[in-house]
Amino acid sequence: SPVALELSEPQTLLKYDLExxxxxxxxxxxxxxxxxxxxxxxxxxxTKTDNWPSWTVPVLRWCKEQGGVTGYPHSALGVDExxxxxxxMNQYDANQDNEIxxxxxxxxxxxxxxxxxxxxxxxxxxxxxxxxxxxxxxEQLPNFAIAAMSGRGAMEVLVSVPEGVCDFISAMDTPRxxxxxxxxxxxxxxxxxxLSGETDFPCMSSRRVGQGRVYVQLGxxxxxxxxxxxxxxxxxxxxxxxxxxxxxSFAVNGHSAGRQDVELxxxxxxxxxxxxxxxxxxxxxxxxxxxxxxxxxVAGDTVQLHAPRSLEYVKGGQRIVELVVNGQKISQQxxxxxxxxxxxxxxVEIAQSSWVALRQFPQLHTNxxxxxxxxxxxxxxxxxAQWCLESTRQLWKLRHQYIRPEERDEAWLAYxxxxxxxxxxxxxxxxxx
Numbered sequence: 001s002p003v004a005l006e007l008s009e010p011q012t013l014l015k016y017d018l019e020x021x022x023x024x025x026x027x028x029x030x031x032x033x034x035x036x037x038x039x040x041x042x043x044x045x046x047t048k049t050d051n052w053p054s055w056t057v058p059v060l061r062w063c064k065e066q067g068g069v070t071g072y073p074h075s076a077l078g079v080d081e082x083x084x085x086x087x088x089m090n091q092y093d094a095n096q097d098n099e100i101x102x103x104x105x106x107x108x109x110x111x112x113x114x115x116x117x118x119x120x121x122x123x124x125x126x127x128x129x130x131x132x133x134x135x136x137x138x139e140q141l142p143n144f145a146i147a148a149m150s151g152r153g154a155m156e157v158l159v160s161v162p163e164g165v166c167d168f169i170s171a172m173d174t175p176r177x178x179x180x181x182x183x184x185x186x187x188x189x190x191x192x193x194x195l196s197g198e199t200d201f202p203c204m205s206s207r208r209v210g211q212g213r214v215y216v217q218l219g220x221x222x223x224x225x226x227x228x229x230x231x232x233x234x235x236x237x238x239x240x241x242x243x244x245x246x247x248x249s250f251a252v253n254g255h256s257a258g259r260q261d262v263e264l265x266x267x268x269x270x271x272x273x274x275x276x277x278x279x280x281x282x283x284x285x286x287x288x289x290x291x292x293x294x295x296x297x298v299a300g301d302t303v304q305l306h307a308p309r310s311l312e313y314v315k316g317g318q319r320i321v322e323l324v325v326n327g328q329k330i331s332q333q334x335x336x337x338x339x340x341x342x343x344x345x346x347x348v349e350i351a352q353s354s355w356v357a358l359r360q361f362p363q364l365h366t367n368x369x370x371x372x373x374x375x376x377x378x379x380x381x382x383x384x385a386q387w388c389l390e391s392t393r394q395l396w397k398l399r400h401q402y403i404r405p406e407e408r409d410e411a412w413l414a415y416x417x418x419x420x421x422x423x424x425x426x427x428x429x430x431x432x433x
Contacts (some may be wrong), residue, residue, distance in 0.1 A: 002037045003226070010223040016272045018067040020391075023048040027402035028055045028156040029394075032170070034069040054110040055411050056156045060165040069167050069234040072154030073198045076148035076174035077182050077391070079297070081134035084146050085127050087394065088134075090383050100125040109383070111137030139296040141177045141361070142184045142327045144387050149395045154182065158392045161191045167234040170198040172212025172242060176300030176362035184327035187355050187368060188384035189425045190377045193425045194236035194258070194367050196300055211287065211302055214240050217256070232258065236367035242288055244279040245319065245364035248341060252356050252369040264350065270371055272346040274358055276321055278337035281313040289362045290314045299381040300362030319366075323348060324357045326380035352430075353378045382429035389422035405428060 004013040018033040020026060033039075041062060043051030053059055060070040071413075087205040092100050092108045092125040101124050105114045105243045110133070117125050117133045137143040149155055153174070160166035169186075197214035216232040218224065232238060237258030253262045253270050262270060286293045286306040293299055293306045315405040316337055323346045335342050348356070353376045355368035370378065394416050403411045 013224050013226050015226050024052045024054040025056045025059050028399060029154050030073050031056050031059055032071045032073050033063040035227055036063060036068050037066045044323055052409055054402060057160050057165060057414050060160050064165050069230045071166060071168035071170060071196055072157050073170045073172045074200055075154035075169045075171065075182060076178035077153040078143040078178050079134060080150065081131045081140040081149055081267040084134045085131040087126060087146055088130050098127065108146060109386050112175035114280055142181050144383055146394060147391050149398045155395050157182065157362040158388055159185055159393060159414055159418045161193050162421045163294055163414055168194040168196040170196045171240050172197045173200050173302050175298045177297050185384040185387050188326055188380035189388060190379060194234065195240050195365055196233055197240035210243055213243050214238050231430045239364065239366040241364040242287060243358055244282045246277045247358055247364060247366045248275040248277060250358050250366045252371060255369055257367040257369050261372050264371060264373045267351045267373055269351055272323060272348060272356065274344045276335055276344060277341045277342050278319045278335060280337060280339040281315045284310040284314055319360050321358060321360050325357055326354050354380060379425060379429040382426050385422050385429055389419060
């Protein structure tokens with residue numbers, strides 16, 4: 001139905017839209033289609049087989065053309081260090097001696113410096129050293145470990161975002177590092193991708209509906225309008241959390257997320273303000289950050305059971321709220337988890353066009369406020385653009401066979417356009433990191 005169900009209440013809506021998971025396009029990533037007026041893809045006859053695309057970009061474009069809001073759920077693009085090491089060797093071992101020399105390393109996409117990776121100090125990198133480096137990187141946010149592209153996560157977001165048909169990427173269900181890592185790299189390229197929350201119940205989050213949430217700021221309204229809510233989500237007028245952490249307000253020089261950019265004529269200081277609150281009691285679990293997992297790469301994950309189920313709660317304590325600029329932590333403040341609203345203030349120097357956000361890992365993230373310096377686009381990291389470029393190439397190499405032959409030429413043109421955009425952004429980005 002194009003409208004919310006009649007059993008909805010003024011402040012609570014129940015609306016059925018679409019997650020495309022069992023359809024032909026799902027091999028390139030599941031997609032969320034919100035605020036659809038027509039839920040039947042042209043020529044599909046209401047089925048998931050007839051005339052249904054085998055890649056996601058046409059589906060997202062169809063949704064956008066009818067005024068919908070589009071994105072990807074369970075977005076984590078995991079790292080497989082064994083396959084990643086093989087990819088690295090295939091890419092950069094020019095003389096095929098099963099080692100990467102300092103010359104071969106130069107200009108390539110590696111998760112760490114040559115010196116950091118060369119543990120045995122023999123002036124070359126072997127497969128084991130690269131594999132270990134990828135494993136370490138997979139724990140870090142952000143990181144430059146190549147994504148596995150093994151059938152999980154928001155794979156084709158790397159194409160649909162440059163094509164202008166994707167509004168958001170989802171978080172709070174799958175491992176947080178790899179969810180946010182993809183998002184950070186695309187933001188560093190200057191794309192206006194937003195973050196949404198999700199609960200894939202009962203497939204991934206089996207404990208409760210509302211495990212992952214997005215809170216859209218609608219103002220003082222008497223009745224929730226679904227179309228307005230979707231529009232706010234698509235613009236990023238929101239924050240995501242697990243329901244136990246909140247950023248009730250967040251602004252840079254008075255500009256809140258998803259509204260106007262902050263414009264600076266030259267580099268300078270900006271003022272960041274926020275009102276945050278954390279529940280007095282939070283469940284014990286890896287998903288909530290109250291139980292440390294064996295590996296930081298699975299922090300926040302709800303898909304796997306990383307520890308025995310518990311009905312216990314952690315009461316009180318402190319939460320570390322971090323100010324993030326272009327994916328890097330710039331400052332932090334400790335906030336008591338006491339159920340009360342706490343006002344935060346930061347001052348930060350902005351040296352180039354940047355995005356600014358607030359997070360509390362792994363429970364909470366605001367959408368960003370862009371700070372534009374001297375009218376220049378955000379080009380925060382050459383390596384971020386390179387990560388997007390190589391991940392897109394890897395996706396095509398590993399998954400293009402899932403696209404039907406009759407659709408493959410059109411798909412490749414979209415991939416090629418995206419690759420060219422990333423190459424252009426790389427050339428425009430002065431900052432290697």
